[in-house]
Amino acid sequence: MVLQATADGSFDADAAGDDWAALKTDGNGLFAKKDYVGAIDAYARALAAAPKDQQHLVLGNRSSCYFQLQRYSDALADANAALALQPQWEKGRARKQCILKAMAVSKAATATTTAKALRGLYVEKDPVVPDADATKPAQMLWRRLKQSLASQHQGCLDGIFAKLSNERDFVQLVYPGISAEDIQRQQLPRSLRQLLADAATYESELIALMPKVEAKANLVLGNVKAKGAAQGEIMDAATEAVLRPQVFNEAFARELLSMIQRVNTHKHALLAQDARFLASPDAECAHLARIDDHVGDRLFRSCTVACGVLDSFMGDEYIPLLRSDALRLRKQGKLLPVGPHAMRFWTTESSLSDDFPALADVVEKLHMLPFALNRQFDLRLCDEAKMEVACSTSLVCLETGQSQPRRLDCGPPGDPNDNGYKLTCVYCLGGDETVSGGDLEVTSLSSGVATVFAATTDCLWLYKSQEVLNALTPVTSSSPMFYLVFRIHGMVPL
DSSP: OOOOOOTTSOOOHHHHHHHHHHHHHHHHHHHHTTOHHHHHHHHHHHHHHSOGGGHHHHHHHHHHHHHHTTOHHHHHHHHHHHHHHOTTOHHHHHHHHHHHHHHHHHHHHTOTTHHHHHHTSOSSOOOOOOTTOTTHHHHHHHHHHHHHHTOTTSOOSOSHHHHHTSHHHHHHHHSTTOOHHHHHHTTOOOSHHHHHHOIIIIIHHHHHHHHHHHHHHHHHHHHHHHHHHHTTOOOOHHHHHHHHHHHHHHHHHHHHHHHHHHHHHHHHHHHHTOGGGBOOTTSGGGGTSOOOHHHHIIIIISOOOSOEEESSSSOGGGHHHHHHHHHHHHHTTOOEEETTEEEEEESSGGGTTTTOHHHHHHHHHHHHHHHHHHHHHOOOBBOHHHHTOTTSEEEEEEOBTOOEEEEESSOOTTSTTOOSEEEEEEEEEEOSTTOOBOOEEEEETTTOOEEEEOOOTTEEEEEETTTEEEEEOOBOSSSOEEEEEEEEEBSSOO
C-alpha cells in the first residue's frame, strides 16, 4: 500500500483506506457515465492504495473499462491479475470468459475463411415457428441452446453443463455404473449433442422444460447482480451477455438430469407391463431355482416379514471362486464409481462367462428366480434377460467406511418414481474372514419397523421393491464387501 504523507510528515493509514474506497466509487461513477478513460485513471489510483484483499475488485472494474474500449489485451491482463489474487472469484472468471470470447470474435472477423466455415455449420435450418404458436418462446430458447453447443467458446466455467458437454463425463453422470459396451449395444445417447438430436424421445420433454429453466436462470443471475451491487460492483452489459447463457445452460443441465431420469423411469414402467417379457412359469429353468416354500409363504402370501432370507444359495464350494472373481474384477478397474460406493451393471451373465465364470453362475441362477417365483406364487415377474435393460443386475463393492444410504428401489404404483421394479434380490458374496459391517437394514413402509440382517456369505435376501426401504451399513474392516443385486420388473404389485 502507498501512503501519502500529511503536512507534518505523518501517515494516516485509516485515511488512506477511505481514499481508495472513494476513488473506486469515483471510478464507478465515471464508468456509469461511459467515461472509461477517466474511470481507468480513478481505478489505477484506487489500486495503488487498496488493501490486498480488495485489489481484485478494483482490477476487475478496470478490466471492464479496458473491455469497453476494446483494449482486450489490457482487459485480459487485469482479469488474470484479479484471478491470481482470488482464483475462485466467479464474477472475475465470467469477465475473463467474456474477454476471451470477444478476442476470439475479433480474431475470427479478420479471418478470410470465417464465412465459409459458418455456412457449413448447419445442413438444414429449423422451420419458422408461427407467432401464434403458444410454445414459440420455449422453442426459441430450445433452439438457442442447441446452437450454443456448436460454439467453440461456450464456457470455461465448471458445472453440470460443462460435464454433460463432455462424452466421458456425460456417460458417468447419466449412466452411472453402466459400461460403455452396454451403452453402445442399447444405442443410448453418449453425449449431450446426441441426446438433443433424439427428437422422438426427448425433444417434447425438453421444450416443455424451457420456461422453468429460464425462470431459474433469471433468478440466479438476478441474485449474482444484486450481490455484486451490494459490494459496489456494477455488472456491465457485456459481462451479463456472456454470463446469461452460461447460467441458463447450467440451469438447463440440472433440469436435464431430472428429465432423463423421468423418461427412463417411465420407459421401465411401460416395459414391465409388456406381456412379451413375462417370465414363463412353464420354462425349464422355473424348476431349477425354487425357493424355500416357508420363506416364500411368509414373504408373498401371509406377508408377515419384510425380507426373506435364503442361506447357502450357491454352496460352500463357490465361496472362494466368487471372492477370486470379485477381487480380480475390482483389481482390473471394472467397477465404476456410483455415489458413495462402486458397482458395475450387466444385462446377462454372457459378459461374465469367459473371465469371471463363478460370478456368471450366480447371475444365471438369479435370472432364473422370476420363472421359479411365477411358478410357485404367480407373481407375474419379468424375464430380465429378454428385456435387456442394463440396470437390473449389478455387482456392488463397499470399501472400508463405505455404505449404501437408505433408498426405495421403486416408487408406489402410479407414482412418478414407479420404475416397474417389484422384487429386489441381494446376494451377499461377503469378503475375507476379517470383513465386518456391510449389514442389510430394511424398514417396512407400512409398519416403520427397521430390521438388520447380518452380512452372511452365500446368503440371499429378498424384499419387495415398492414396500421396503433398504440400506447397507458401513464396512468397518480393511477388506471390501461384495454383493450381487438383482432387481426384477413385474406386471402387478406384490
